[in-house]
Structure formats: structure tokens, C-alpha cells
Amino acid sequence: MGKVVFSSWAGKTVDNRGLGVKQHAYAEDLGLPSGYDHTKVAAFMGWDGFVVWDEKVNVVDMAHAYIKEVQKVCCGECMVGYIGITVLADTLARILDGKGREKDISLLQWLASGIKENAGCTFGQTAPIPIIDSIKYYRDEYLKLIKNKKAVPKSNYKVMVTAPCMEACPAHLDIPGYIQLIRNQRYRESLSLIRNGVCLPGVIGRVCTAPCEEACRRTQYDGRVCIRLLKRYVADWEMNSGLTPSSAKPRKSKEKVAIIGAGPAGLACSYNLALKGYQVTIFEELSVAGGMAAVGIPQYRLPRKILERDIELIEKAGVEIRLNTKIGRDLEMEGLWKDGYKAIFIAIGAHKGRKMGAEGEDNDYEGFVDGMKFLRDVNLGRVIEPKNRVLVVGGGDVAVDCARSCLRLGFRDVNIVYRRSRVEMPARKAEIEEAEKEGVKISYLVTPTKILARDGKVIGAECVKMALGEPDSSGRRRPIPIKGSEFVMKAAMIIPAIGQQPDLSFLPDRNQIKLAKQMTIETDTTTCQTSGEGIFAGGDCVTGPAVLIDALASGNRAAQSIDQYIRKGKVTQGEDSKLEIAVKGINLSEQREQEIVPREMPQITSQLPLKKRFGNFREVENGFNAEAALEEAKRCLRCYRVMVWLPAK
Amino acid sequence: MVELTIDNQRVRVKKGTTILEAADKFNITIPTLCHHENLTPLGSCRLCTVEVIVNGISKLTTACTFPVEQGIEVRTTSQKALEARRLAAELLLAKCPTSAKIKSLAQEIGVAKPRIKVREEDCILCELCVRTCREIVGRQALKFINRGLNQRVEPRIDFSPDMCIGCGSCAYVCPTGAIKMEDKDGTRVVYARNWEKEFKLKKCKVCGNYWAPEEQLEYIRGKLNLPPDFFDVCPNCR
Ligand SMILES: Cc1cc2nc3c(=O)[nH]c(=O)nc-3n(C[C@H](O)[C@H](O)[C@H](O)COP(=O)(O)OP(=O)(O)OC[C@H]3O[C@@H](n4cnc5c(N)ncnc54)[C@H](O)[C@@H]3O)c2cc1C
Numbered sequence: 004m005g006k007v008v009f010s011s012w013a014g015k016t017v018d019n020r021g022l023g024v025k026q027h028a029y030a031e032d033l034g035l036p037s038g039y040d041h042t043k044v045a046a047f048m049g050w051d052g053f054v055v056w057d058e059k060v061n062v063v064d065m066a067h068a069y070i071k072e073v074q075k076v077c078c079g080e081c082m083v084g085y086i087g088i089t090v091l092a093d094t095l096a097r098i099l100d101g102k103g104r105e106k107d108i109s110l111l112q113w114l115a116s117g118i119k120e121n122a123g124c125t126f127g128q129t130a131p132i133p134i135i136d137s138i139k140y141y142r143d144e145y146l147k148l149i150k151n152k153k154a155v156p157k158s159n160y161k162v163m164v165t166a167p168c169m170e171a172c173p174a175h176l177d178i179p180g181y182i183q184l185i186r187n188q189r190y191r192e193s194l195s196l197i198r199n200g201v202c203l204p205g206v207i208g209r210v211c212t213a214p215c216e217e218a219c220r221r222t223q224y225d226g227r228v229c230i231r232l233l234k235r236y237v238a239d240w241e242m243n244s245g246l247t248p249s250s251a252k253p254r255k256s257k258e259k260v261a262i263i264g265a266g267p268a269g270l271a272c273s274y275n276l277a278l279k280g281y282q283v284t285i286f287e288e289l290s291v292a293g294g295m296a297a298v299g300i301p302q303y304r305l306p307r308k309i310l311e312r313d314i315e316l317i318e319k320a321g322v323e324i325r326l327n328t329k330i331g332r333d334l335e336m337e338g339l340w341k342d343g344y345k346a347i348f349i350a351i352g353a354h355k356g357r358k359m360g361a362e363g364e365d366n367d368y369e370g371f372v373d374g375m376k377f378l379r380d381v382n383l384g385r386v387i388e389p390k391n392r393v394l395v396v397g398g399g400d401v402a403v404d405c406a407r408s409c410l411r412l413g414f415r416d417v418n419i420v421y422r423r424s425r426v427e428m429p430a431r432k433a434e435i436e437e438a439e440k441e442g443v444k445i446s447y448l449v450t451p452t453k454i455l456a457r458d459g460k461v462i463g464a465e466c467v468k469m470a471l472g473e474p475d476s477s478g479r480r481r482p483i484p485i486k487g488s489e490f491v492m493k494a495a496m497i498i499p500a501i502g503q504q505p506d507l508s509f510l511p512d513r514n515q516i517k518l519a520k521q522m523t524i525e526t527d528t529t530t531c532q533t534s535g536e537g538i539f540a541g542g543d544c545v546t547g548p549a550v551l552i553d554a555l556a557s558g559n560r561a562a563q564s565i566d567q568y569i570r571k572g573k574v575t576q577g578e579d580s581k582l583e584i585a586v587k588g589i590n591l592s593e594q595r596e597q598e599i600v601p602r603e604m605p606q607i608t609s610q611l612p613l614k615k616r617f618g619n620f621r622e623v624e625n626g627f628n629a630e631a632a633l634e635e636a637k638r639c640l641r642c643y644r645v646m647v648w649l650p651a652k
Numbered sequence: 653m654v655e656l657t658i659d660n661q662r663v664r665v666k667k668g669t670t671i672l673e674a675a676d677k678f679n680i681t682i683p684t685l686c687h688h689e690n691l692t693p694l695g696s697c698r699l700c701t702v703e704v705i706v707n708g709i710s711k712l713t714t715a716c717t718f719p720v721e722q723g724i725e726v727r728t729t730s731q732k733a734l735e736a737r738r739l740a741a742e743l744l745l746a747k748c749p750t751s752a753k754i755k756s757l758a759q760e761i762g763v764a765k766p767r768i769k770v771r772e773e774d775c776i777l778c779e780l781c782v783r784t785c786r787e788i789v790g791r792q793a794l795k796f797i798n799r800g801l802n803q804r805v806e807p808r809i810d811f812s813p814d815m816c817i818g819c820g821s822c823a824y825v826c827p828t829g830a831i832k833m834e835d836k837d838g839t840r841v842v843y844a845r846n847w848e849k850e851f852k853l854k855k856c857k858v859c860g861n862y863w864a865p866e867e868q869l870e871y872i873r874g875k876l877n878l879p880p881d882f883f884d885v886c887p888n889c890r
Pocket residue numbers: 210211212263264265266267268269286287288289292293294295296299300301328329330331350351352353354378400401404509541542543544548549550551552554
């Protein structure tokens with residue numbers, strides 16, 4: 004049913020008040036996600052307008068509820084926004100209290116338009132828009148309240164505040180917030196805001212895939228805000244100033260939680276639980292903590308000392324990490340319950356290399372090394388003798404990392420072979436470009452079909468050329484071998500890096516914990532609960548190989564659920580995730596009026612010169628200096644979006 | 653060089669010049685409050701609002717923050733710009749009705765009495781003090797505390813006594829008199845409504861006059877690597 008009383012959203016109006024002929028409008032027609040209808044929402048107001056489904060809703064009350072929330076976010080850095088919004092809120096409150104005067108309506112109109120025209124940031128310029136609309140379309144309602152001179156009851160509106168970048172970030176960091184703190188040179192507070200959602204700021208500041216930057220609204224003017232590098236700046240600032248964060252002393256609780264795997268997901272979960280006062284122990288198979296951040300990502304992208312420092316601070320918060328302890332080998336998962344752990348979080352990542360399906364790949368030839376093992380050896384400093392020619396098989400970030408590591412180890416002729424073309428290559432563009440600059444050669448549309456060896460040593464691979472067919476389930480065009488195109492590529496080493504999956508062999512009883520088709524653990528995505536009582540899971544072992552920020556976000560969510568589980572015996576979907584669902588689908592980038600943004604290109608950082616990159620694993624990318632960070636922080640437009648709504652009765 | 657139009661004059665100025673600087677060069681005055689030529693622009697008071705036309709679209713912006721762009725048209729006295737300035741002046745006057753500086757600026761802009769009422773305050777968060785302390789003095793005794801999604805505070809200027817050397821630059825630059833400074837009987841007090849710090853003044857060994865806060869002299873001595881007894885004598889007696 005498309006029953007709507009009134010809508011003014013994104014500059015489009017639908018008005019069915021008191022009309023004989025009703026225009027039916029579905030949420031989609033109004034520019035809202037399909038979840039929005041009269042069965043769920045009575046009324047909604049946000050930065051680009053408002054919608055009324057239930058005619059009994061008092062629009063003035065909604066405008067007041069909305070502007071109160073706007074006021075809480077309004078920073079105070081420009082006086083038109085700061086004083087103006089205060090007066091808007093006071094005036095609306097007065098009208099609701101039955102003390103309004105007729106001239107208040109023109110006052111509201113004058114102020115709201117003035118703020119819209121001349122506030123200092125995007126938030127200030129968009130926030131008054133629904134107030135202007137409400138006066139335009141519901142003036143009678145204002146007049147009625149003013150004439151009646153009686154206080155009317157206020158309804159309890161639900162609130163959501165976000166921004167395009169915040170929504171794109173899986174951990175929903177308060178990005179405009181921490182950027183503004185950098186602009187005001189309050190680095191410590193900025194970092195503590197970051198740590199609310201990301202317990203590895205130094206790591207994430209370097210290697211995050213930064214989906215926030217893709218969503219940044221400034222891209223439509225002169226270029227995205229360098230959100231990741233700003234985060235790195237404050238993390239590095241803290242480290243270089245020799246400061247330790249002042250973490251509030253966590254209250255002590257007797258309850259114990261076990262976490263399997265000290266990767267980003269496990270660390271995030273442990274950190275949040277420790278701050279809530281739980282006794283948290285992480286069991287880690289390897290001799291180092293950090294998961295793929297320690298044994299996957301090479302040091303030229305993520306220096307070890309950065310990771311170590313982030314982890315050290317997590318341990319300081321009260322987390323115990325037991326290294327060299329594999330669950331399923333050194334300890335059994337079942338035993339954890341007997342040891343008094345009240346909940347278990349499985350965060351074992353995806354470390355088992357997938358098979359290529361090439362003949363001879365299981366023959367244990369010398370010189371045939373799985374990409375994961377190769378990077379682990381590199382990262383743990385094991386000696387790897389450089390060969391002349393190496394083939395890295397695959398097109399993802401892992402393949403590129405293997406290839407660039409080979410060059411640094413002294414391999415002379417480094418080749419990537421990928422079965423599709425450049426367009427389909429999933430590795431990050433910048434990474435591919437750097438790799439090529441450094442001398443990595445990439446052969447597209449090639450697949451090895453047989454590993455060639457002499458005396459048990461790899462000497463090359465038989466390959467076949469591929470052509471692209473119809474798109475497959477991933478949406479990329481399917482590679483098809485071209486008959487008769489077989490040829491041989493010589494190589495002394497072959498490194499397959501074509502994807503990983505979790506090694507779930509340690510799970511005690513497969514029936515207890517449901518698995519998904521891809522041999523990953525099945526969970527409720529918002530609560531991280533598995534089908535096993537008291538058992539939660541997150542990170543790569545649930546999603547398959549993903550990225551750090553996804554793993555961190557799932558660790559954060561799991562901590563919330565585990566806390567609920569231990570305190571209340573059950574997990575209810577958090578208020579936060581409910582709100583999250585409510586805004587899903589709203590286009591946060593849209594706004595009726597575009598701002599004028601003077602052209603200021605993003606700050607750039609320097610890179611380690613090409614000739615210094617060989618024979619070592621020195622970090623390639625440099626961070627911002629103080630001036631660059633300040634200049635970059637000034638570029639944020641502050642696109643906070645405030646929304647309030649009244650659930651349907 | 654960039655070519656643009658200001659109030660129907662075609663002008664050429666250096667790239668990176670702000671509208672305010674460009675206007676000033678051609679003797680067009682625009683009212684300002686939070687601007688100071690030696691400080692990074694902030695755009696807080698919004699009294700310098702002008703209308704700009706970029707690609708045929710008219711918008712308002714603050715002249716002190718906006719760097720000129722090729723081909724834009726700036727109107728410093730259009731109806732739209734003047735109205736926006738009046739609104740800004742009215743809000744400032746409502747916040748700080750006693751300040752002589754704001755009263756005269758408002759009058760100049762055409763506002764005698766504000767229609768609205770808000771909680772009165774003598775600090776209008778223009779951050780001239782914050783920027784002076786940081787950019788001119790080289791200290792960070794004053795910082796702006798902004799409100800935000802995760803900072804549910806009242807916006808204000810925060811004072812860190814440890815960082816303050818008592819030079820009084822903030823008091824000089826404050827347009828509303830919210831920050832004050834007094835020297836009396838060998839001490840100096842720098843203060844605002846909710847903070848203060850007292851300083852011992854240095855006595856000149858020759859004339860016996862108290863002439864500057866010891867902490868400030870120590871700071872300068874450190875910066876310039878001067879001998880320990882350098883400031884024992886005041887400049888007049890040296
Ligand atoms: C080469 C490479 C480069 C990457 N580059 C990037 C990048 O630039 N940016 C980005 O965002 N992401 C990147 N990723 C992805 C990112 O590293 C992962 O998504 C992330 O680490 C997943 O975190 P996790 O905690 O789920 O698992 P993991 O990081 O894999 O951690 C799991 C941990 O569990 C341990 N474990 C496993 N089984 C057991 C057991 N039975 N008992 C005890 N412990 C166990 C493992 O030893 C490991 O330490 C990269 C991945 C790889 C492999």
C-alpha cells in the first residue's frame with residue numbers, strides 16, 4: 004500500500020491532505036527505501052525534507068524533535084549556525100508550550116533560510132531545510148498551536164545521525180567528528196573517538212581499503228577527503244609523542260570470555276569486552292598476534308612496530324593473549340567451557356589456500372609454495388632464497404603482495420599470471436600500479452594447468468590462454484580456456500595465491516555449528532551468533548577473505564552481543580543495529596542544493612623512492628606532516644545527516 | 653593570476669588570494685570581525701558574507717575564507733549579501749549586546765536592536781585568541797572545544813594554564829573584552845569569565861619597575877637561547 008498523507012523529500016512533494024483524489028505513492032516514489040510505509044513509520048523528518056503517513060502526527064512537534072537533535076550535533080564553529088539553530092529550537096519549544104506568537108512563524112522562516120544560505124558547513128546548510136518545508140506546507144498547524152495557547156504533549160522520536168562516509172564505514176566511525184578534532188588540534192580526543200570503533204588505528208590508518216573515501220561527497224567537487232591518512236596522522240602523532248592513551252580503568256567482572264584467533268576480529272572483540280570489564284583470553288595458534296595483519300600483509304605496507312604498538316595497547320586494556328596455542332591441537336574447544344569461559348568467539352580467519360586445480364600441485368615439489376605460507380615466512384623473517392624467475396598465480400591483493408615481496412627479496416624476474424583481464428582484477432588499482440612501477444610483469448588471460456618439475460624441483464608450468472565468456476555469479480566475465488593455446492612458462496618458483504578459506508577442522512561437532520556453503524561459519528550478521536549456544540563468530544571465517552575493517556566491525560558487534568548474552572542470557576538485536584536497518588537504502592549523498600566548494604585538491608604524501616625499495620621491506624607510503632594534516636582536515640565538508648522518526652502505533 | 657569580477661569591476665589577482673584580500677586591493681571594504689590579516693581565516697562571524705556567482709549559480713560565501721577562482725563574479729553589496737550580513741549581525745548582537753565593537757559593527761551593517769533573545773555571553777567563539785596564541789605566540793594555551801555527534805558539550809574556548817606564558821596577546825586581540833589582563837603590584841592576571849592565571853612580573857634590577865611576566869621571559873629566553881641573566885634589566889635601562 005502506498006498510503007502517504009504528505010511528503011516533501013528531495014524537493015519532490017506529494018500532498019494528499021483532505022483531497023478526494025489520492026495520489027498513491029510508494030516509499031520508492033518518495034525517494035525513500037522500501038521499508039518506509041505507514042505500517043512501520045508514522046512520520047519521518049531528515050536533512051532533505053519530511054514525510055507524514057499518519058495524519059494525527061503533529062508536524063511542529065516533529066520539527067522540534069528534529070531540531071533538538073540538530074542542535075546537539077551543531078559544532079559551534081560558525082555563529083549563524085550556532086546561535087541560529089539555538090533560536091530555532093527555542094522558538095519551536097515555545098510554540099509547543101503554548102507561548103508562541105504569530106510573528107514567530109516569520110522569525111523561524113527568516114532564520115531557517117538564513118542558516119541554509121550562509122552556515123559554514125554542509126550540515127548547517129542542509130539541516131534547516133525540513134523546517135522551511137514544514138512552515139511552507141503546515142503553516143496552519145503552526146497557527147493553530149499559536150492561537151490555542153495550550154501546551155501540547157511531545158512525542159518520543161527515534162533518532163539517527165550519520166554521514167555518507169560513516170555509513171560506508173563498516174565500523175561506522177564518527178568521521179566528520181574525528182576530522183574536526185584534528186582541525187582543532189585535539190589529537191588525543193580525535194584518537195579516542197577513533198578507538199571507539201577501531202582498536203588498531205595505526206594499522207587501519209595504513210592499510211584500510213577506506214570505503215569511506217569512496218563515499219565522500221567531496222569527490223564530486225575536487226577529490227575525496229583523505230580520511231585514512233588523517234587517521235594515520237593522529238595514530239602516528241600519539242606514537243611519536245611517546246604518549247599512551249588514557250584509558251578509563253575498566254571495572255572488574257568475574258566473567259571470562261574465550262576468543263579463538265588473535266587477528267583483527269578477535270582483537271576488536273577482546274578490546275571491547277575488556278573495556279566492559281570482562282576477563283578476556285585470546286588463544287592464538289601462531290607465535291605472533293595480529294592474524295593476517297602480522298603474517299599476511301607485508302611490512303612495506305604495514306611495519307611490524309605499528310601493529311605491535313596497537314596490540315600492546317589492547318593488552319594494556321586487560322586482554323591476555325596466549326600465543327602458540329592452537330585450539331584443536333593444544334587445547335580442545337569443549338574444554339573451554341569447563342575452564343569457566345562463559346562465551347566463545349571464533350575468529351580464526353581464512354588461512355587455508357585454495358587449490359588451483361592444476362596437475363601436480365599436490366606433489367610437494369620444491370619451489371611450489373602456497374601464497375599464504377610464503378607471506379607468513381616472509382613476515383616471520385624466515386630465510387627465503389631468491390630465485391631467478393617466479394610465477395605468482397592470482398589477481399587479488401594477496402598475489403600482488405607476494406609479487407612485490409619477491410622483488411624485495413631479490414627475485415629478478417617476477418610475474419603475475421591472472422586468468423581474467425585487467426578490468427576484472429580484484430586487487431586495488433594503486434597496488435597494481437605500484438607493483439608495475441617496481442617491475443612486476445602481469446600476464447592476463449592465462450591459467451597454469453600443469454606444474455612442471457625436474458628431480459622434484461619446479462621448472463615451470465604448462466599454461467593455457469583464456470577468453471572471457473558470459474558473466475558468472477560474481478558478475479565478472481567467466482574465463483574459458485582456448486583449446487590448443489597451451490604453452491610453457493619457465494619458472495624456478497610458483498606461488499599460487501588464488502584465495503583462502505577457513506580451516507575449520509578444529510570444530511568439535513560439525514552439527515553443533517552450522518556452516519555455510521563456502522565452508523565458512525554461518526552466523527546472524529548483526530549479532531554474530533552461531534547456531535551453537537554461547538558461541539559467536541566473526542571476521543574472515545564467516546565472510547571468507549574480506550578486509551580488516553569488516554573484521555574489526557564484526558568483532559565490535561560480537562562484543563556487544565556477548566556482553567548481552569552474559570548479562571541477560573540472550574541476545575537481542577541492539578538498538579543501534581535496528582536504527583542501522585532503518586536508514587539502509589536512503590541515499591545519504593543526495594541533497595537538494597549543492598554547496599560551493601572552492602577548489603582545494605587533496606594533500607599528497609611522498610613515497611619511498613623506487614630505487615630504495617629493493618633488498619628491504621621499508622615502508623613505501625609516508626604519512627602527513629602536521630601542516631598537511633591540518634590542511635586536509637579543513638577540507639571536510641561535514642555532511643552529517645540527522646533523521647528522526649516516529650514508529651507507527 | 654586569476655581574473656574575476658568584483659562589483660562589476662574586472663580584476664586580476666594572484667591565485668590563492670581570498671575574496672576579502674582581492675576586494676581590499678581595489679578599495680572595496682567588507683565588514684569583518686573574526687578576521688585578522690596575520691591569522692588563518694576561520695569564517696566564524698559571517699559578517700563578511702558576499703554573493704558569488706559560479707557557473708551561473710548564485711551562492712553566499714564568506715569573503716575571508718574563499719579563495720578567488722577564475723571567472724567568478726563577486727557582489728559585495730547585493731541585496732542577498734546585505735541581508736545575510738544583517739542576519740549574522742543580529743545574531744551576534746543578541747549574543748553579546750554589550751560589546752562596543754559588535755554594537756558599532758551591527759550599526760554599520762544596519763542592525764540597531766535584535767529581534768531575538770538568546771543566552772547572553774561575552775565570548776562569541778571567534779577564536780581570534782586561539783589562533784593568536786597558536787600562530788603568533790607559538791603556544792597552545794587556548795583551544796576551541798567543539799560540539800559534535802560524540803562531543804555533547806557546550807562549544808567553548810578551553811584554557812590550559814600550563815601552556816600560558818602570560819603574554820596577554822589574547823586579551824589584546826579579543827574583540828569583545830571577554831579575555832582581560834591586569835597588571836598590579838608585581839603581578840599580572842590574565843582572565844576570562846571561567847578561568848584565570850596569575851603571573852609574577854619580573855622586576856628590573858636597574859629601575860625597579862615590573863616589566864613582564866617571568867614565564868614569558870623564560871619562554872623567549874629559551875626560544876632565543878639567551879644567557880640566564882639576559883632579562884634582569886628591562887629594555888629601557890639596557
Ligand atoms: C596478504 C594479505 C594482504 C591483505 N591486505 C589487506 C589490506 O591491505 N587491507 C585490508 O583491509 N585487508 C587486507 N587483507 C585482509 C585482512 O588481513 C583480513 O580480512 C583480516 O585480517 C581478517 O581478520 P580475522 O581476524 O577475521 O582473521 P585473521 O586475521 O586471519 O586472524 C585469524 C587468527 O586466528 C588464528 N587461528 C586460526 N585457527 C586457529 C586455531 N584453531 N586456534 C587458535 N588460533 C587460530 C590465526 O593464526 C590468526 O592469527 C589482507 C589479507 C592478506 C592475506
